[in-house]
Structures are given as structure tokens and as C-alpha cells.
Amino acid sequence: MTEASAATTTGSAGTSGGSATPPGSGSALPKAPTGIRGLDEITGGGLPRGRPTLVAGASGCGKTLLGVEFLVRGALEFGEPGVLVSFEESASDVAANVASLGFDLERMQADGQLVVDSIHIDPGEIVEAGAFDLEGLFLRLGFAVDSVKAKRVVLDTVEVLLTALPHEAVVRGELGRLFRWLKDRGLTTIVTGERGKEELTRHGIEEYVSDCVILLDQRVSEELSTRRLRIVKYRGATHGTNEYPFLINERGLVVLPVTSLYLAYEASPERVSTGLPRLDHMLGGGVYRGTAVLISGGSGSGKTIIAAQMAAAACGRGEKALFVSFEESPAQLVRDVASVGVDLRRWVDGGLLRLSARPATASGLESHLADLVGLLDESEPALVVLDGVMGLGQVGSLAQVRLTVTRQLAMLKSRGITAVLTTLTDAGPGATLGETSGLVVSSLVDSWLLLRNVETNGERNRLLFVLKSRGSAHSNQVREFVLTDTGAQLLDVYVGAGGVLTGTARLSQETADRVAAGRRGLDVERRRRVLHEHNAQVEAQIAELRRQLADEAAEVEQFAAELDQEHGVSADARVTMARQRWADPPPNRSAAAEPGGA
Amino acid sequence: MMSGHSDESQDVPDPATGNPAVEYYLRLYVAGQSPNCVRAVDNLTRLCEEHLPGQYRIELIDLVENPTLARGDEIVAVPTLVRRLPPPPRKIIGDLSQTENVLAGLQLPEAGG
Numbered sequence: 001m002t003e004a005s006a007a008t009t010t011g012s013a014g015t016s017g018g019s020a021t022p023p024g025s026g027s028a029l030p031k032a033p034t035g036i037r038g039l040d041e042i043t044g045g046g047l048p049r050g051r052p053t054l055v056a057g058a059s060g061c062g063k064t065l066l067g068v069e070f071l072v073r074g075a076l077e078f079g080e081p082g083v084l085v086s087f088e089e090s091a092s093d094v095a096a097n098v099a100s101l102g103f104d105l106e107r108m109q110a111d112g113q114l115v116v117d118s119i120h121i122d123p124g125e126i127v128e129a130g131a132f133d134l135e136g137l138f139l140r141l142g143f144a145v146d147s148v149k150a151k152r153v154v155l156d157t158v159e160v161l162l163t164a165l166p167h168e169a170v171v172r173g174e175l176g177r178l179f180r181w182l183k184d185r186g187l188t189t190i191v192t193g194e195r196g197k198e199e200l201t202r203h204g205i206e207e208y209v210s211d212c213v214i215l216l217d218q219r220v221s222e223e224l225s226t227r228r229l230r231i232v233k234y235r236g237a238t239h240g241t242n243e244y245p246f247l248i249n250e251r252g253l254v255v256l257p258v259t260s261l262y263l264a265y266e267a268s269p270e271r272v273s274t275g276l277p278r279l280d281h282m283l284g285g286g287v288y289r290g291t292a293v294l295i296s297g298g299s300g301s302g303k304t305i306i307a308a309q310m311a312a313a314a315c316g317r318g319e320k321a322l323f324v325s326f327e328e329s330p331a332q333l334v335r336d337v338a339s340v341g342v343d344l345r346r347w348v349d350g351g352l353l354r355l356s357a358r359p360a361t362a363s364g365l366e367s368h369l370a371d372l373v374g375l376l377d378e379s380e381p382a383l384v385v386l387d388g389v390m391g392l393g394q395v396g397s398l399a400q401v402r403l404t405v406t407r408q409l410a411m412l413k414s415r416g417i418t419a420v421l422t423t424l425t426d427a428g429p430g431a432t433l434g435e436t437s438g439l440v441v442s443s444l445v446d447s448w449l450l451l452r453n454v455e456t457n458g459e460r461n462r463l464l465f466v467l468k469s470r471g472s473a474h475s476n477q478v479r480e481f482v483l484t485d486t487g488a489q490l491l492d493v494y495v496g497a498g499g500v501l502t503g504t505a506r507l508s509q510e511t512a513d514r515v516a517a518g519r520r521g522l523d524v525e526r527r528r529r530v531l532h533e534h535n536a537q538v539e540a541q542i543a544e545l546r547r548q549l550a551d552e553a554a555e556v557e558q559f560a561a562e563l564d565q566e567h568g569v570s571a572d573a574r575v576t577m578a579r580q581r582w583a584d585p586p587p588n589r590s591a592a593a594e595p596g597g598a
Numbered sequence: 599m600m601s602g603h604s605d606e607s608q609d610v611p612d613p614a615t616g617n618p619a620v621e622y623y624l625r626l627y628v629a630g631q632s633p634n635c636v637r638a639v640d641n642l643t644r645l646c647e648e649h650l651p652g653q654y655r656i657e658l659i660d661l662v663e664n665p666t667l668a669r670g671d672e673i674v675a676v677p678t679l680v681r682r683l684p685p686p687p688r689k690i691i692g693d694l695s696q697t698e699n700v701l702a703g704l705q706l707p708e709a710g711g
Contacts, residue, residue, distance in 0.1 A: 120672050127703035130638070130692030135629040135676040136661055136668050143665035165675060165691070 029211075029236045032080070032152070032188040035073025036066065037373070038255030042240035043231060047212055052179055052189040054209040056201045057216030062227060062248055063192040064089070065098065066216070067154035069252045070190055072103045075113035080151035080188075083115045083144045087160040091116040101252050115144040121164035128166035134174040137161075138181060145187065153182060153189045159203040179208045200232070211235045217243070226364045229255050245366035249374060256369045256407055272383075272418060275313030276306070278490035279449075282466050284473050287447050289382075291470070292409050292419040297451030302462050302481055303422035304328075305488050306449065307385045308337040308344060310420050315347035319382035322354045322375055326368075327388035330355035341486040354379045360391035365404040368392060372408055376415065383418040390423040409444050421445065446470040451481060457505050464490060480506065622646070622654040622704070623683035629676040630662040634693040638677035641694035649706050679703075 033046035040046050047053045047070075057063050064086075071082035086094050094116060095105040108114040117140060145153065158175065165171050182189045191209060193201035195217075200206045206213060213233040219226055228243040246255040271286035274293075280286040287293050293310070295303045304325075311321040323344070325333055333355060334344045347353035356375055358368065376384070386408065392401045405421070412419040448468040453460045462481040479490040626642055628635035639658065646654045661668050661676065671680050671689075681688040681704055690703035 117669065119674055121674060125687070125689050127688070127690045127699055128692050129679075129690050129697075129699035129703060130641070130695040131634050132675045132677060132692045133632075133634065134674055135632065136627065136673040136678065137675075139629060139661045139665040139676075140668045140673075161674065 031237075032074070033078060034070045035077045036069050036253050036255065037251075038244065038246065039229070039253070042242075042244055042255060043212075043234060044237055044239055047188055047190070048235070048237075049188050050183065050186040051211040052182055052191050052209045053212040053214065054191050054193055054201070054206055055214045055216060056193045056195050056206070058195045058218065061195075061216040061218050062246070062253060063216055064094070064156050065101075065248060066214075066253055067156050067190045067192055068094065068098050068103065068105075069101075071114060071152055071154055072098075072105075072108065073252075074152045074188075075108060081113045081148040082152035082154065083117065083141065083148070083150045084154045084156065085141060085144075085158075086116065086118040086156050087121070088157055089118060090120070091118045094118070101248075101250065103252075112148050115148055115150070117141075117144050121160065123164045126165070132167075132170065134161070134171070134178065137174075138178065141178075145185065151186075151188060153187045154192070155189065156192045157194060158191050159193055159201065159205050162203045175205075175208055216246075226366050245364075245369065247366045247370045249370050251374070254370050254373055256366060256373075268416065272317070273313050274306070275309040275316070276488060276490060278479065279306075279464070282464075282477065282479065282490075283447060283469050287418065287469075288471060289418055290413060290416040291446035292413065292421065292444065293447040293449065294445040295420065295422045295449045295451065296425045297422075297462075298425060298453045300460075301451035301453050302483060302488060303424075303451055304333070304387055305337055305340055305342060305483065306451075306481075307387055307420045307422050308333070308342045309487055311353060311383060311385050312342055312344060312347060314381075314383040314418070315350070315352040318352070320352050320354070320379055321347070321383045321385070322356065322379055322381040323385045323387065324372065324375070325355070325357045325387040326360040326391040329357050333357070333387075340483045340488065342488075354381070360388070365392060365400055369404060369407055369411075372411065376411070376417070381417060383420065384412055385420040385422070387422045388424070389421050406444055419445075425450075620653065620655045621684065622650050622681070623657070624654060624704075625657045625659060625671070625680045625682055627659050627661055627668065627671065627673045627676060627678045627680070630660060632676070635677050637693040637695060638679070641697075641700070642679060645694065645697060645700055649701065 030049040031043070031045035031047065032049040033040050034043075055063050055066055068084065071084055074080040074082050084094065089097070091105075098105060105114060105116055109116060119137070119140075141153070144150065158178075161175070162168055162171050179189075179191075191205060193203070193205040195215075196202035196204075200213065200215070211233075212231070212235065215230045215232050217228045217230070219228065227246050227248070229246045230243045231239045231241065244255050246253060248254075268289040270289045271280075271284075272289050273280050273286045274283070295306055297303045308323070311323050314321040323333070328336070330348075334348070337344055344353060344355070348355060354375070356371070358371055360368075363371075372384075386405075389405055389408075390401075392404060409419055409421075445468070447466070447470065450465045450467050452463045452465065454463055462483075464479045464481040466476075477492075479492065482489055482491055624642070624646070626638060628638065642656060646656065659667050661673065668674075671678070671687075675691040677691070677693060679690040679694060679700070681690075688703055688705065690700055692699075694700050
């Protein structure tokens with residue numbers, strides 16, 4: 001019901017948050033920066049200078065803090081001293097309340113940068129007896145403003161006057177005069193007001209403030225409390241009309257996004273390695289610095305490992321990295337990725353890598369955002385991993401998570417930080433490619449790696465696809481992603497007639513190929529051996545024949561010798577006989593043997 | 599509750615301590631010579647003479663001249679009459695033209711004793 005009245009007010013200033021004109025351009029209204037993180041971005045530079053701004057909200061929303069921070073930052077960062085008039089708390093209470101945020105009000109007062117004037121009015125103590133005005137307030141305020149030459153004033157909560165003092169009409173008239181007085185003096189003023197049921201504020205303070213109205217709100221949904229800020233009205237200036245989550249952390253108020261509403265960040269031509277050379281190649285040489293990489297995949301598909309490897313690669317280049325895990329503790333993360341050879345411990349010890357673990361459910365989305373802001377401020381990394389971003393879905397609706405991730409990415413991009421997001425795809429067995437990321441953040445990222453578990457032959461194997469890589473030609477190839485002792489590696493998958501093969505199927509196919517090739521080799525070998533054997537056989541046969549021949553020859557020789565002997569004996573006998581007969585001269589021995597040999 | 603007593607006791611001597619006979623110690627805050635303030639001064643003196651002859655003392659503080667003094671008694675509206683004695687402190691705002699309200703505020707009996 002309260003939304004309805006607020007919405008009508010919004011209509012008048014209805015410039016959409018995503019409008020194309022950057023803030024400040026052509027805006028005649030000078031602005032006073034608040035120094036509050038994020039607020040200046042959505043207001044396009046700050047509050048209307050020299051005019052009052054109404055900050056309305058229920059008690060405990062952070063109205064006072066917004067006002068105090070406006071004054072403190074104004075004095076410290078912009079050289080504009082301020083005056084705080086507190087109608088609800090004593091000066092010491094205010095100082096004590098903001099001391100935890102590092103605001104030292106007492107010192108600032110001593111330094112002449114701030115005046116805190118608390119005005120306590122006890123209605124039960126006051127009796128009205130005739131005409132009066134609020135000149136006392138004017139004099140006090142004027143004196144305070146003059147004493148520090150203030151440029152900024154916060155009245156917290158001025159409507160107390162309406163209840164504490166009699167004659168509301170008189171007080172209203174005086175309030176009107178007060179706002180004119182503030183404007184005439186060119187004081188940039190924040191007036192806080194209690195949120196009303198029907199009206200914007202309980203006492204209709206908004207009637208005096210026509211330039212800028214900011215609404216603070218604190219809601220509890222599903223047991224998680226979130227604070228939101230909305231600019232209901234900002235005369236003469238474009239502004240974001242959304243509800244922006246904000247939070248109060250140890251540094252003060254943070255309105256999210258803390259980045260511009262406009263997509264105007266630098267585009268670096270530099271590519272950075274993912275730490276996986278083959279993946280770099282698939283992406284056309286790595287990812288562009290300052291872009292966002294989404295790694296999505298099923299459970300246990302190796303998302304975290306690739307992300308860790310990218311972080312390690314950044315550290316290897318001497319850059320700082322931040323690893324934010326929404327699922328694991330730092331110790332567990334270090335141990336787990338160490339098991340596949342990714343050494344994060346080394347970089348943590350070396351101071352280049354910062355690990356941060358915040359269970360997704362530990363706080364609201366806004367707190368997660370704020371944590372990131374704080375971490376970025378502290379460690380100024382070149383690469384940030386947000387591991388398990390999908391887990392944030394447990395603490396917000398899908399739209400809210402998407403918004404949160406959008407803001408996280410915008411924040412990182414605006415700072416030129418390379419972002420690596422991992423998210424779980426709920427790709428069941430029936431899912432085609434798991435290309436519909438549950439988070440639907442894919443349109444926000446520049447590169448998208450999809451890891452798929454493929455179940456075949458009773459095993460799960462990992463496949464890596466590059467679904468998207470803005471600004472670069474990228475591989476259309478699927479790679480098998482294997483985890484080795486030295487980190488993740490990408491292998492060619494076996495692409496054959498039977499389709500894409502992975503894991504042992506790939507191995508067995510490769511083996512089969514090897515065997516076939518081996519078999520052909522074996523064939524030649526066998527034939528060679530056969531030939532060799534045959535050769536040996538023939539040789540043996542030849543040797544046998546030669547031996548037979550030699551035997552034959554020897555036989556013949558022996559026969560001849562025997563024959564000669566015989567012949568010799570008979571010749572001798574003939575010679576002897578001839579000698580005895582004294583007949584013919586002795587015959588030629590060889591001639592005699594010749595005919596015998598034939 | 600009110601912290602008004604202590605602060606400006608150095609600035610403004612407290613006649614109550616010096617003169618125990620004074621029962622009513624009243625402080626009137628004004629801002630220059632505005633009609634309301636002029637009327638308030640007139641109304642207060644007349645009223646005191648009528649109802650508290652010899653028992654009162656009025657201290658007039660002009661916030662235009664001494665704006666810091668507004669802090670002590672938490673003065674916002676002008677004119678404001680503060681009854682500092684007898685305790686507890688009471689505040690009456692306005693030009694004091696409504697006599698009954700002033701008397702009630704000072705907790706004076708209408709009859710005047």
C-alpha cells in the first residue's frame with residue numbers, strides 16, 4: 001500500500017534507469033557529491049547542491065547514518081563543513097553510534113569541520129501561552145553554520161518539532177520558512193523523515209522538499225533482511241529509478257551497484273592466459289583482460305579446477321587474484337585442487353592470491369555484494385573467481401540472483417578485473433547440451449565454457465565446449481578434459497564414424513587402431529620370416545646336395561684308388577713277370593690308370 | 599532529564615544561590631525586538647507583579663546576541679519562558695498573552711495566594 005503512493009511520485013521524474021544519456025551531461029542542476037559509495041552513481045553525481053533532500057524511511061533504516069556520512073565525507077573528502085541538528089539523539093549518542101564506522105565526530109568538531117547540535121524537546125514539559133515562532137532554531141542553526149562556514153546541513157528528524165510543539169499550523173509555517181532559509185543560504189541539506197503509512201512521511205515533510213526524495217526501506221523476506229534505497233524523485237536530473245540494495249558495513253553505507261548505470265567501461269585488447277594452453281588456443285589466444293568468463297557444468301565436472309587454474313595463472317603472471325567460494329572453505333579448496341596439481345597454497349603464501357569463503361546462505365545477496373566490494377577494495381585483484389555463484393539462488397529468487405550477479409559483474413568490469421564465474425547447470429540426463437544455464441547469466445558474460453559429463457560405458461567423462469567467446473574467433477571443437485597430477489589438460493576427442501569418443505572408449509578405440517596397425521606390421525614380419533625360413537631350407541637343401549655330391553665324388557675317388565691299387569698290383573706282377581720274361585719295357589703308370597678310371 | 603541547569607550557570611550568575619528569598623527564578627529567551635518578544639516581556643513583568651510580588655527574578659536572554667545560550671535550555675521556539683526555580687523546570691512558549699496558561703505552566707494558583 002505504501003508502494004502505491006510512492007509509485008505515483010516516481011512517475012513525474014520517470015526517466016528509466018537504463019537511459020542512454022550519461023548522467024551529468026546537459027544537467028543544469030549542480031550536484032553535491034555525497035561520497036557514499038554507490039549513491040553518487042545512481043544520482044548521477046550527488047544530491048542537488050544548495051537544496052534540501054528528503055530521506056524517508058522507517059526507524060532503523062539508516063537515515064541518520066546516511067545523513068552523518070553525507071556530512072563526514074563532505075567535510076573530509078570535499079572540503080565542505082557541515083552541521084548536524086539531531087532532534088532524536090544526543091550529540092554523544094550520535095558520535096558513539098557512528099564511531100564503529102570510523103567516523104570520529106568529536107575530533108571533527110574540534111577541527112572545525114562539523115557541528116553537532118542536539119535539540120531535545122520534551123512535549124510534556126512545554127506549555128503554550130501565546131504566539132511564538134521558531135526563531136530560536138534559526139538562530140542556533142545560523143550560528144552553527146557560521147561557526148564552521150558550513151555548506152551542508154542535516155536535520156534529523158525535523159518532524160519531531162511537529163509533534164513536540166503545539167500549534168502544528170504555526171510549526172508548519174516555520175518549517176516552510178526554514179527550508180527557504182536553507183535554500184537562500186545555499187546549504188545542501190538532508191532532512192530525514194519517518195515513513196508514513198499513506199504518505200511518504202508521517203508528517204508530510206515532503207511538501208517542503210521538491211527537489212529530491214530518497215526512500216529507504218528494510219524488508220525481511222525468507223528470514224533474510226535486506227535494505228533498499230530508491231530515488232523517488234530527483235527534479236531535473238536523470239537517476240536510477242530501481243530499488244537498489246544497500247547495506248551498512250564497517251566502512252559506512254554502500255549502495256549497490258557501486259558502479260555506473262551505463263556500460264562505459266574500457267575494453268582491453270590484452271589477452272590473458274587461462275593457464276591451459278590448449279584452452280587459450282580454443283579461445284583464440286586466451287580471454288580478454290577485464291571480461292567475464294562463465295564456466296558452467298554439472299556437479300563434479302571440473303569447474304572449480306579450471307577456475308583455480310586460471311587464478312593460479314594470473315598469480316603466475318605476478319598479478320593479484322581473488323577466489324571467492326560460495327561452497328568450500330579455503331582449506332578445502334586448496335587441498336582439493338592440489339590433488340590435481342594446482343598449487344594455490346604457494347600463491348596464498350606469496351600474498352598474490354586471496355581466498356574468501358562465504359557460504360551462500362550466510363548472508364543476504366546484498367551482503368554478498370558488499371563483501372565483494374570490500375574484498376576488491378582491500379586486495380585490488382586483476383582476476384576474481386566467483387565459485388559456485390548459483391549457490392546464491394538459495395538466498396534469493398532467480399531474478400534477484402541474476403541481478404546480484406549482474407551487479408557483481410558490472411562492478412568487476414568497471415574496474416577492469418577479469419571475472420571467472422562458475423555455476424552449476426542442472427543438466428540432467430535428458431538435457432540436450434546443458435546450454436540453458438540455470439542462472440541465465442550467460443548473456444552477461446563474454447566467454448562461456450561448458451563442461452559436460454558424458455556417460456558412456458559405465459563411466460563419466462568430461463567434455464569442454466567453448467559456447468561463446470565475444471570478440472574472438474574461437475574453436476568449435478570439443479575437447480576432452482582430463483585431470484592429471486599436473487593440472488587439467490585438454491585432449492583431442494576421438495571423432496570417428498561411431499561419434500565422439502571419450503575416456504576408455506577413446507582409449508580402446510586408440511588401442512584398436514594401434515593393434516590393427518601392429519597387425520599389418522606383423523604380417524610383413526611373418527612373411528619375411530617365412531621367406532627367411534624358406535631361404536634357409538633351400539640353403540640346407542643346397543648344402544645337402546653338395547654333401548651328396550661330395551660323397552659321390554669321394555666314392556668315385558675311392559673306387560678309383562682301389563682300382564689303381566688293384567691295377568698297381570697286377571702291373572707290378574706283370575712287371576715282375578716281364579722282368580722275369582725279360583719282355584717289354586715297363587708301361588706308363590698313369591696311362592695305364594686312365595682307361596681304368598673311365 | 600533536562601541538562602539545562604549546569605551549562606550556563608557560569609555565564610549567568612544564579613541569583614537563587616545569592617538570594618534565598620527569591621522563590622521564582624524565571625528566564626525569558628527572546629530574539630531581538632520582535633513583536634512576540636516585546637509582548638512577552640511586557641506580559642511577564644505584569645503577570646509577576648500581579649501574582650508574585652517580591653518573590654521573583656526575571657533573567658532576559660537575547661538569542662540574537664547570544665545564540666549559544668539556546669543550547670542549554672534546548673530553546674527552539676521564541677519566546678520561551680523557563681521556570682528554573684522552583685524545580686522541576688517548566689517551559690512556556692509564546693508571547694505569554696494567555697495568562698491562564700502561563701499561570702498553569704508556572705503552577706501558580708489562580709487566586710495568587
